[in-house]
Amino acid sequence: MRRKTLIQLVCVTASLVGLAWLLGRIGWATVGGALARVGWPALAVLMLLGWCESVADAAALWVIMRRRLHLGFAVTVNAAGSMLNLILPWESGEVLKGTLLRERFGTELAISGTIIWNYVFKISRPALSMTAALCGWALYDGIDRFHVGVILAANALAFLPYFGLWIFIRYGAAKGFLRVLDLIPILRRHPARWGEVARQIDREVKLFWHERPVAYLKVFFLQVVARMTGWASYAVALRALGAHYSFGQVALAYATLNVAEFVTAVLPARVGVSEGSSFFLFQFIGLDPVLGVIMAVILRVRTIVANGVITPFAFLHGTPVAQTSAEAPREPATGKEPGSP
Numbered sequence: 001m002r003r004k005t006l007i008q009l010v011c012v013t014a015s016l017v018g019l020a021w022l023l024g025r026i027g028w029a030t031v032g033g034a035l036a037r038v039g040w041p042a043l044a045v046l047m048l049l050g051w052c053e054s055v056a057d058a059a060a061l062w063v064i065m066r067r068r069l070h071l072g073f074a075v076t077v078n079a080a081g082s083m084l085n086l087i088l089p090w091e092s093g094e095v096l097k098g099t100l101l102r103e104r105f106g107t108e109l110a111i112s113g114t115i116i117w118n119y120v121f122k123i124s125r126p127a128l129s130m131t132a133a134l135c136g137w138a139l140y141d142g143i144d145r146f147h148v149g150v151i152l153a154a155n156a157l158a159f160l161p162y163f164g165l166w167i168f169i170r171y172g173a174a175k176g177f178l179r180v181l182d183l184i185p186i187l188r189r190h191p192a193r194w195g196e197v198a199r200q201i202d203r204e205v206k207l208f209w210h211e212r213p214v215a216y217l218k219v220f221f222l223q224v225v226a227r228m229t230g231w232a233s234y235a236v237a238l239r240a241l242g243a244h245y246s247f248g249q250v251a252l253a254y255a256t257l258n259v260a261e262f263v264t265a266v267l268p269a270r271v272g273v274s275e276g277s278s279f280f281l282f283q284f285i286g287l288d289p290v291l292g293v294i295m296a297v298i299l300r301v302r303t304i305v306a307n308g309v310i311t312p313f314a315f316l317h318g319t320p321v322a323q324t325s326a327e328a329p330r331e332p333a334t335g336k337e338p339g340s341p
Contacts, residue, residue: 042240049229050306056226060219076314079307122162124223129258130155136252
């Protein structure tokens with residue numbers, strides 16, 4: 001077994017053991033009683049919200065690829081990437097999405113589409129999270145200035161990955177992405193034209209805003225809608241658990257836990273870590289930490305089930321819709337100089 005795989009398995013096991021220990025400290029009877037209060041109607045709403053999130057994210061990718069990508073296939077690819085991101089660090093699911101798309105659409109279109117989607121995601125997610133933090137600050141007066149200041153500062157720092165990716169794209173994101181793919185033995189390819197392919201991808205990414213500003217705004221809007229389903233899921237889950245928190249309290253909880261996801265994304269294991277951290281984060285903002293853990297567990301299981309029933313369809317290979325971006329007509333440029341937003 002490779003060392004990296006062993007480390008990941010150990011970290012996943014440790015995080016799950018830690019979560020089980022935390023739930024044991026809370027009391028399995030307490031946890032069971034809370035789950036029993038949720039009820040089937042709330043579970044149905046949570047599942048619906050989970051699928052709405054997948055469809056909205058997939059629609060954003062569909063817009064980027066100029067509708068050459070079937071929306072149904074986009075949903076399955078997005079679900080597969082989300083499932084892998086639960087286990088592996090460093091957004092490994094995005095690499096999986098890129099490889100699945102490449103099999104149908106060729107390297108240029110697949111990688112440029114994946115990079116652009118993540119580029120917009122890096123600003124749409126923190127934008128909504130900061131909005132939630134500001135709502136919590138304005139509408140919830142049960143927290144002191146220090147704690148609010150920490151949450152606002154953390155959400156402001158969440159914008160840094162966007163600027164990091166901006167620099168990455170400016171200096172050749174596609175070449176770096178191809179180097180990552182080259183590390184996967186079963187995906188290694190060394191055609192002589194890959195250098196030119198990488199330059200073409202970088203050019204398309206840099207021109208996306210200037211040539212297709214309406215599409216950029218559509219992608220941003222769809223990703224915000226997808227993130228809002230997470231905010232709504234917090235409200236539904238907490239209400240189902242019997243916590244009658246105000247809009248400001250739920251907003252603050254969402255902003256706090258959402259920004260924590262940026263930290264857990266770089267860890268070798270995410271399942272168990274996020275749920276355990278919710279105990280301390282709910283305590284930090286003055287909410288019931290027990291309900292925070294139980295809510296996080298419910299939403300994690302919901303995500304696994306919602307994406308798990310969709311993911312297998314991503315690996316059913318059909319007839320390619322398009323092979324490369326060159327095969328489909330480009331939308332007319334606006335005449336502006338190349339650059340990035």
